[in-house]
Amino acid sequence: MTSDTNFYFIRCYDKIMKIALTILVVIILAVLACGCTTQVQQASPVPPTAPANTAIPDVTGVWKGPSVGYIVNEGWINYPTTTFNITTQKGQVFIGKKEYESLDGKIFYENFTGLVTTNGEFYQIDSIKGFSIGKLTTPDTLELNYLEEGNNTKTVISHLTRQH
Secondary structure, three states: OOHHHHHHHHHHHHHHHHHHHHHHHHHHHHHHHHOOOOOOOOOOOOOOOOOOOOOOOOOOEEEEEEEEEEEOOOEEEEEEEEEEEEEEEEOOEEEEEEEEEOOOOOEEEEEEEEEEOOOOEEEEEOOOOEEEEEEEEEOOEEEEEEEEOOOOOEEEEEEEEEOO
């Protein structure tokens, strides 16, 4: 290469570098102007707690009412009186005993545990196979939907009133 060729090459290289640097500065300024460099805040691994002023419904007491439903191997059922005796509640968790009469007149008892949410949703479980999902419709009325899987699958809906 001759010195004229070297000079021309250096001059072209110099222009190319200035153009590249200008483009890079424009891209950086565009990114900064768009806010694309802000970091996304990660969700906290700890779930938010209920506000301190949110009241937890008291569900202790004796709840009674009719229950109707269907049991696969028995057919349609109608229990005139189902009783839930919720004996202890600590915060949103409770325990108690359920009592109902079968179609043949036998009375059954089952221990259970459950929880109530601050907006009155009610969840109760009494066995490996069965659980209830319900809602307090008023402070003293409860609608429960019981589901049980297995060979003798059943569904039961109960409308219970707290006894005073």
